[in-house]
Amino acid sequence: MSPLMKQFLLLFVIAFTSIAVAQENPDLSQKLNVDFLQLDAEVSIFPRAESVSGNTLFKVQILNSIDSLFIDAKKMEFSEVLVNNIKAKYSNDGTRIWIKNKFKKGTNYEVSLSYKAKPTRAMYFINWDAPKELEVTKQVWTQGQGRDNSNWIPSLDDLTEKLLINLRVNFENGYEVVANGILQEKVSLNDSITQWKYKMDHPMSSYLMAIAAGDYSYRSLESATKVSLSLYFQSKDSLKFEPTYRHSQKIFDFLEKEIGVAYPWQNYKQIPVQDFIFSGMENTGTTIFSNTFIIDSTAFNDENYVFVNAHELAHQWFGNMVTEKNSQNHWLHEGFATYYAWLAEKEVFGEDYYYWKLFQSAEQLKELSDSGKGESLLNPKASSLTFYQKGAWALHMLKELVGKENFDTAIKNYLNNNAYSIVTTENFIEEVEKASKRSVDSWVQDWLHQSAFQGSEALESLQRSAFIKDYMGVAALRETPFSIKKELLSKALTKPINEYVGQEAIFQISGENSPAAIDLYKKAFASNNIMLRQAIAVSIDKIPLELKSDFFSLLKDESYITIENALLKAWLQFPEETAYLLEQTKDVQGFQNKNVRLLWLIINLVSPEVDPELSKAYFNELSQSTSKYLPSGLRQNALGYLYQLNAFTSDNLKDLLSCAQHPNYRFKNYCTSLLDQLLLKEEYRLQYAELHDTLNSTDKEFLTKKLEN
Ligand SMILES: [Zn+2]
Secondary structure, eight states: OOHHHHHHHHHHHHHHHHHHHHHHOHHHHHHHHEEEEEEEEEEEEETTTTEEEEEEEEEEEESSOEEEEEEEOSSEEEEEEEETTEEOEEEEOSSEEEEEEEEOTTOEEEEEEEEEEOOSSSEEEESTTSOTTSOOOOEEEEOOTTTTGGGTSOBOOOTTOEEEEEEEEEEETTSEEEESSEEEEEEEOSSSEEEEEEEOSSOEEGGGOOEEEESEEEEEEEOTTOOEEEEEEEGGGGGGHHHHHTTHHHHHHHHHHHHOSOOSSSEEEEEEETTOSSSEEOOTTEEEEEGGGOOOHHHHHHSOSHHHHHHHHHHTTBTTTEEESSGGGTHHHHHHHHHHHHHHHHHHHOHHHHHHHHHHHHHHHHHHHHTTOOOOTTOTTOOHIIIIIIHHHHHHHHHHHHOHHHHHHHHHHHHHHTTTEEEOHHHHHHHHHHHHTSOOHHHIIIIIIOSSOOHHHHHHHHTTSHHHHHHHHHHTTTTSOHHHHHHHHHHHTSSSOOHHHHHHHHHHHTTOOSHHHHHHHHHHHHHTOHHHHHHHHHHOSSOOGGGHHHHHHGGGSSOHHHHHHHHHHHHHHOGGGHHHHHHHTTTOOOSTTOHHHHHHHHHHHHOTTTSGGGHHHHHHHHHHTTOTTSOHHHHHHHHHHHHHHTOOOHHHHHHHHHHTTOSSHHHHHHHHHHHHHHHTSHHHHHHHHHHGGGSOHHHHHHHHHHHHO
16 A cells, blocks of 8 residues: 555544544543533422422533434433523433434524433432421531532533523522522522522532531631631530631631632532532532531540631632643642642641641551552542542642742742643643742652652651651650650640640650559559540559559540540449549530430440339430431440340331431441341341331331341
């Protein structure tokens, strides 16, 4: 064949292949041919029927003439499909609706869809089937990420398609309804339904759309730059409002200043919801977070909302204002949000705290890396540990490399030059090199491409903190005999005490009971430092008699971790003090999962001599904690204790069936494995068989399948 002919054929093959690719890949061809500009939607939510219906009006611009376009719509029914107000032909394959029309290049169209759906993902209906007399939390909330919002509203799963979205939500009266954007007005549609009209003024990806509805109140703050911050809470939690949202305004003002670009949306709302699948989700201007973060002042010392609060807020720039082109660039979301959250925590809790976080995550990353499982930050399938923490580490190292001023300039330009648009890692690197006037190739190689974690570089950076040096000095003594290191440990417990160094010293005393060790414990107790005292409660094996009264004093500490550990250990070692120990802790509930209260009930139940006439009431309280209307953390804790007691009632067995089908997959997995354990035993198989006829149809079907296995 002549070279020319060969070349001709080659061209032909290439041309043919690209047509074939375009035909096979409707996402790509739609991307090239259609620009979605705006979505105006009216969504009616029917929480008791767990269904939605609505109308969506899409404004689209046609870039190249086509004869159909699609909109993602999972398991929806359509009653009317119009293009420019004229009925259009369409096909619906259960995942997408294809609208057929001669769409002409350079022309704008309005595509309107009337739909209904019964979403099983992305929109969750909490407790609407509860009997009226039960006062339980009733909510509806959405979770769009990954690509799930098309389960409740026709929309674009492609996260690079950004459009202006205005939601009008119709919901029964008596509830607060929140969605992205600014609330323009509330209109009463009839005696029982109110329409909530929200409006956005910048485009966003569909996965960031959100609705939350429930029995909420809110308080509004204003940022230093006059952005309205609305903090939602349920009326029953009003006393927990302050500790839950502590430092919110400081975090907002700090991040806006540190990032150097004005907060990109009209307002910022935060809404806690029950049984949330994650810690938080950064929907545009509308963060939804788990109500396990609704805490009192005592719990604040143990685990609080500060990190998640800052992380989701940082996403409003990193992820929402500039959005990754694909998951190869996912660290541009999670690494950045984590890094800026660490900086916000540094502002709130101080520099040692920041270095402590860096240190802890370096330990985890090093372990992963040493086990051969290290991942490149650009690996689209990397783990959360890599995207979040290695990503944050990469930024920490980059800032050290180019200096804070250049780093900050790069961040500002990266955001401003790509505002409301799509970004890649190259966009960011380009700005860094421009601002710092140098190449960062070696950083790109070591921190983005390399799968191993750069342990020695990280260590060098950590050693800039005097506190980390001290800490490592003490941690290095772990294998040293106590008699040799006792002076050094004593120094770590002498004021001014660093909590982390002091805790490390206490962990190293564990198992010692010499007079010198007891002296150190005494010193730590007397410090009145909550975290040191917590370290004693968690790590001590055997409580020396000389420390008994000090140890009992832990029951009054401002930490639910301390109280739970102290109660359990004191009771195990001094059963003769049971009545006293229970009296000391009778009013403590603990976290949302009632960690202290349930333990208290259990101790009562196995010590009937203390309060014989109340045993039944205590058992009922424990047993009722598995109810399907309660928060999943509490239910899980109660189910775990009932398993240990081997005391499931038929109601508990029913509750276990419902939780094994729960939308929160972590909780569901826990319940499924517990149920599987029970079904290995003949007695429980029989009990379930007896229950069969009293179950609702969903549970019946589920159980039948389980029993067949
Ligand atoms: Zn995140």
